[in-house]
Amino acid sequence: MNTIHMAGPWITELEIKTVEDAMRNGWYENAYHYVETFQKEFAKYHNRRYGIMTPNCTTSIHLLLTALGITEGDEVIVPECTWIASAAPITYLRATPVFCDIDPDDWCLDPESVRKSITPRTKAIIAVDLFGNMPRMDELAAIADSHGILLIEDAAEALGSTYKGTRAGKFGIGSVFSFHRTKTLTTGEGGMLLLDDEKLYERCMVLRDHGRRAGGPAYFNFEVTYKYMPFNVQAALGYAQFQRLDELVGRKREIFRMYTERLAGIEDLQFNAEPDHIVNSVWVTGVVFGKSHNMTKLDAMKKLNEVGIPSRPFFYPLSSLPAYPGCEERYRERNPVSYDISVRGINLSCAMNLTEEQIDAICNGIRTILGR
Structure with a gap:
């Protein structure tokens, strides 16, 4: 019997040929062809208006929290049991992660624990779809709405899951996915941020590329931001995998x-x-x-x-x-x-x-x- 590996992708000739096309033809006027195509189609699949590809899921969360204005003194609720990437961007911004208990059945964020943890400083809730499982999204959305705070969905592990007929990745003001080499759909490393709000999308696009604005002067930076740009070969692999979702x-x-x-x-x-x-x-x-x-x-x-x-x-x-x-x-x-x-x-x-x-x-x- 061959060695059993803990995780790994399923790559076919489609992925190989698509990546080869990006290597041969994805430069010059086509330098972001697969990035733009993958973003658009991935967002459409999830009934979102906008998709923003990033180097990984952690940067997607960081980008979104920054665009939402999360800062020092703010609190953001996260589940206790999740990979640290769900919470680390909160600390990047000098805000405070507040850890809430998980539900004993679905292992996701427990709404009752969330209710007990909200304070005047709570600005957002990050609900994580653990291992493909889905939390009680209706209750979490109702809690967020009633307290005037933001709901964010970390769907990094739940591509293809649905909750009451709605795909994981459609919940909250924004959602994020991971395309790590261990994930169901992989780009080796990579992530995606999905949004519906146009102004939030435009803000994230500025933050993603060194503070440059679409249509602005070349090499003209309006502020100091991040460099969270994806690349065409990476996106070509993701787009090919997406065809086989x-x-x-x-x-x-x-x-x-x-x-x-x-x-x-x-x-x-x-x-x-x-x-x-x-x-x-x-x-x-x-x-x-x-x-x-x-x-x-x-x-x-x-x-x-x-x-x-x-x-x-x-x-x-x-x-x-x-x-x-x-x-x-x-x-x-x-x-x-x-x-x-x-x-x-x-x-x-x-x-x-x-x-x-x-x-x-x-x-x-x-x-x-x-x-x-």
Whole structure:
């Protein structure tokens, strides 16, 4: 059996030929052809007016928060359990991240915890679609509206998911996606910011390219901003992958189905949530071991590694990390679900090249470490 990789893309001749076209012809008058095409089509797919491609998802969040005027003294709510990229741009702007608990079923931002955490300084809520799961968007939107604060959707892990028939990426004033090499659709590194507001779009476009304005004088900068520009070859890969999006999401859901079917006989295991009103694109399959198994994520990962099975930890509570010193004491009791689930959760391989034999091996590894 070949080595099982934790993550990786599905690349075909379409991607190779499209990238080759960008290399051969995507210069001079076509220098941003694939960038502009990908942005436009990706936004249209999500029923958004504007798409802005960026070097990665982190820069998309940073761009949006800057354009919204988030600054020192402001507070922005984020879920405890997510990759640090969801929260780091808040700190870039010297604002304060406020960590809220997650829902025990969908592992996403818990609306009740959000309600309790809003203060006069709260300016925005960043809802993260964890592992393809979707939070209770209706409730989060209602909370944001009632308090006059902004809702932002971090859909980095949920390309292809839907909530009550609406695609992930359509919620809030803006949404962001990741095209990292591990994601369902990849450009190696890359991100996308989706917007509907014209003025916000124009502001982000100025911020993205050293403070230059569309149609302004050449090499004339109106302010000091960022350089978050994408490039044509990167976008060509993304656009080619986008043509195969249904196929890519279908493969992710197939991998999830094979895992859950093979592990169905083991009681007290929790997987990605997919209630009736949600279609989960399952970027990665999460498994939370029930307390009856007496299994922590670190123990599980160590034992799986010993039999050649890769795995990844469920995200640590952000407030528990050295990156946020002094926060654990404040948040551990406030966010008990996050601290509980994180200890017992792992991610299984989501590599697009997984074979049934490899999935069998992974599931047999889970049975072995649980004594089943």
